[in-house]
Amino acid sequence: MITGIPVSEGIGIGKAVIVKKENSIERYNISNTEKEIERFIEAIDKAKKEISEIKKHAEQNLGSDKAMIFDAHLLILNDPEFVKMVKEKIQQGTNAEWAVNETAKFYESLLLGLDDEYMRERANDIKDVSERLIRILNGESDSEAGLKNLAEGSIIVAEDLTPSETAQMDKTKVAGFVTQQGGRTSHTAIIARTYEIPAVVGVKGVLGKIKDGDIVIVDGYQGIVLINPDKQILEEYEKRMKEEKQKKEELKRFAVTEVKTKDGRKVKVYANIAFPDEAEIAIKNGAEGIGLFRTEFLFMNRSSPPSEDEQFAAYKAVLEKMEGKPVIIRTLDVGGDKSIPYLNIENELNPFLGCRAIRLCLGHRELFKTQLKALLRASVYGNLKIMFPMITTAYELKEAKSILQEAKEELKKQGIEFSDKIEVGIMIETPAAALVSDILADEVDFFSIGTNDLIQYTLAIDRTNEKVSYLYDPLNPAILRLIKMTVDNAHKKGKEVGVCGEIASDENIVPILIGFGVDELSVNPAKILSIKKKITETDCNIEKSKVNKYLQIN
């Protein structure tokens, strides 16, 4: 039994599919260098074929812009200087794997030495290409191709999964995820929760412990991974899995109903999504709206920003899918741990305290305005609400709103239509914003409390640092007081407050939030039904009587 961080609930049982990226590169002497060079050229041809295939697949599934990254890979394989250097090294009597690796390392360090975000991405491309070449030279099969043709009930085991890898996967065939790296907010974790796939991440050394084809049980409740378990344990888990399935069936009755607490107060349940496709899963599970559409994924893993038209298409798609239900779209929230090469953000000593989210957008006015225009244009297709992330001061909010106004005027001049009923809100995710929420409430239509960052900034802990993760406590009274204060200040001005952080999905914390008066909970699509059920079991009067207790206890 090995353990990790449980990030997506459920029990998964299936056969392990290893997604391996580490290659062992040995150096040995070659006497027939001509033949070794031939082997290298053949590997290049094979790599080109593989990449062209992936590119085709990516174009169909992710759009031509995302597929562009593979053009860079093809250009590297066609690079005469790269090929020349590898050949020279082989001629000196070393094997092709070693020669490729040495050449890749040379170029990687050359580009990394230029200290530019874009160059760092290209250094990654070289690494990616050379790993592919070495894998081909080693005669290993293509794991990416394997991901496209998964057998029913596969447990994906990997170092970590990239967005392009998960995009290629048929997620209906995946019974579980186990990764060596990552935390609750890693890409794998988000995808797993969205598609209701059990997942355990941050399992140290797992790649050395599980082999392809091993029977693996993933316990997404406790963060346990069992490899080739004995019959008794297997039967026990199979039984649990069946019971779970039944429970899920029972929860389905909440999919169509609005929910009220025992004493009749309505609490709205919305969904957090990152891709337009997820809106369908949200609706299927009875979401009354989208509480958080993360737009940053439109901007990541590419070499230039998405155009106004491309963004418009994505926003329109979500609004149309939600058929008039409220859709809160958050403007670009990058920086921190999410880097964007083409913005040339300087390396920061404390990226989470640096130029991220609204701060970055206010510094890149045109980029920001383009997004706002795309949002405005999409607004006629549904019920759009715009939300600015990481507001710290009223000044920032006024700036953001004035750029929104500029965008509106520019569209008016062009004769382009947009809705005149777009609400504007902000995320409360810094202690500063919560403390001045009475002032901010005058300037907005709604608040949404982003608890992940609020906890990080209030308790002064980097949420990606495992050494301080024990301090990450949503029930710390400092956090609860800020939430309560924000709700009270908003309600005094007649504004609504939602919560879109992880704690809105936590059934133990939901009654507390309801007791505080939160109007809306925005959760991962997979959690909507169980949160709705929890709301119906909650009594506001009882919860309200406990409020003071929560604000005092540590």
Next chain:
Amino acid sequence: MVEAKVILQNPTGLHARPVSIFVTQAAKFKSDIFIVKDGKEVNAKSILNILAIGAKKGDEITLKITGEDEKEALDTLVKLLEGLNE
């Protein structure tokens, strides 16, 4: 041999999309093509070498081309560099 000087006008210089377009075009010619920047001379058909010279907006680069289709190559690539706009 033919040569020409170009001052890069587009915002990202020889980065991102422009470098891909440039290398793809350069590779189509039979001639040997070099880029010189600050005395450093690199093979213009090599994306890695071009990236490594880090040519930014406002930088002056020289194209040096030798071979049977040198005139056509110079003409095409200078136009391409001057017309870059992303």
